Amino acid sequence: MTVETTKIDTLVVGAGQAGVAMSEHLSKQGVPHLVLERSRIAERWRTGRWDSLVANGPAWHDRFPGLEFDDVSPDGFAAKERVADYFEAYARKFNAPIRTGVEVKSVERNVGRPGFTVHTSEGVIEANRVVAATGPFQKPVIPAIAPQNVPFTQIHSADYRNPAQLPEGAVLVVGAGSSGVQIADELQRAGKQVYLSVGAHDRPPRAYRNRDFCWWLGVLGEWDQAAMKPGREHVTIAVSGAHGGKTIDFRELAHRGMTLVGLTHSFDGAVATFQPNLVENLTRGDENYLALLEAADAYIERNGLDLPQEPEARRVFPDPECVTQPILELDLAKAGVTTIIWATGFAVDYSWLKVDAFDASGKPQHQRGVSSEPGIYFLGLPWQSRRGSSFIWGVWHDAKHVADHIATQRKYLDYRDASQRRETTHSPVSA
Ligand SMILES: Cc1cc2nc3c(=O)[nH]c(=O)nc-3n(C[C@H](O)[C@H](O)[C@H](O)COP(=O)(O)OP(=O)(O)OC[C@H]3O[C@@H](n4cnc5c(N)ncnc54)[C@H](O)[C@@H]3O)c2cc1C
Secondary structure (H helix, E strand, O other), X not given: XXXXXXXXXXXXXXXXXXXXXXXXXXXXXXXXXXXXXXXXOOHHHHHOOXXXXXXXXXXXXXXXXXXXOOOOOOOOOOEHHHHHHHHHHHHHHOOOOEEEOOOEEEEEEOOOOOOEEEEEOOEEEEEEEEEEOOOXXXXXXXXXXXXXXXXXXXXXXXXXXOHHHOOOOEEEEEOOOHHHHHHHHHHHHOOOOEEEEOOOEEOOOOEEOOEEHHHHHHHOOOOOOXXXXXXXXXXXXXXXXXXXXXXXXXXXXXXXXXXXXXXXXXXXXXXXXXXXXXXXXXXXXXXXXXXXXXXXXXXHHHHOOOOOOOHHHHOOOOOOHHHHOOOOEEEOOOOOEEEEEEOOOEEOOOOOEEOOOEOOOXXXXXXXXXXXXXXXXXXXXXXXXXXXXXXXXXXXXXXXXXXXHHHHHXXXXXXXXXXXXXHHHHOOOOO
């Protein structure tokens, strides 16, 4: 497709949920804009994730305010393709000006005149403003400890699709956040022997006293936390909407046959060593789980709500052998491991954005998405304005703020002083 537009007020890069939300709010504010997407709308939900993935939050929660999932029960968990369809339908609803199949290659500030020059796979665009909505999770990260020259298949969770894709044999899954634990569970259900390396994590109950954890985090103000608590930078969240939505309980997984190990420390050829912190990590996860039950009980009490008691939520599985006698070293070859899956997270890549909007470590410098380089905006960053920022419902609210800022800036630039106004009034009216 040829990009005909050569000048646009605001260019949005990326048409995932962030780009779609941005377009909706810019449309409402009357800001002329264009969204460029290198693949398809919500591509990462279609091809960037494993086949069986469903949303981690229920359909009543993981959506934008302007549209419900008409074919998923409010308490159900939409399949990933359905989530992608949802964003396509959403974009159609307000006729979002999205061009797909166009990659933005570079953005540079103009010298001596306002705006930016944007090189794309389909030509050059001049834009007054650019919103980078290219996602919180762009480049798979595999840590440097990954063993070299070993006879294992090693993939990142971003490349995992289904159990049939893996060779025969046991699997070591490194990382037990939502991706790692869901993949490990799927592989174990498919009959594979699974070793799961568990680091620091939060694990809220899927639901407690008839309310999903998304509801609890909402009413308890946790989604709105402005910044990560110090020291919690490496704490993942282990939740799942799979199989109708179940609380992640690591001991239960172990009782089903999974082997839990601590944080992966290093490799010496085929021999992996694990940190002696499995018990500590599980204990901290339990504390997080119990803290949410306590906070929920207190909320119910304070507000006099009539929600059923749920004493079984405090039932604890006995410690399995892999917890009482943690494995600190494992010869993967002898254990029959043929695959390592690195569920170790993602980094961002803004190499195309050649502007002064980054700190020394390459992180975007911004306030609620308004960057330190005037005219450049970010959307969809983790913790952009709050804990919920990189999630479906959160990005919609951040987009509103960014659109407001853009509309306000346009108002300043539209301002004409008295002499300029006189000029406009007197100019070409009479011949
Ligand atoms: C496994 C997994 C499960 C998740 N589940 C949930 C969930 O259940 N609920 C929830 O709320 N959140 C979930 N998230 C978090 C978040 O909602 C998703 O990561 C979501 O995809 C982020 O949307 P986004 O629009 O910010 O970024 P993306 O979906 O990553 O979209 C960015 C878009 O930008 C495009 N792009 C990138 N670079 C360029 C370029 N140079 N030019 C043109 N286009 C470009 C990409 O092709 C992509 O389509 C999940 C994340 C992961 C990894």
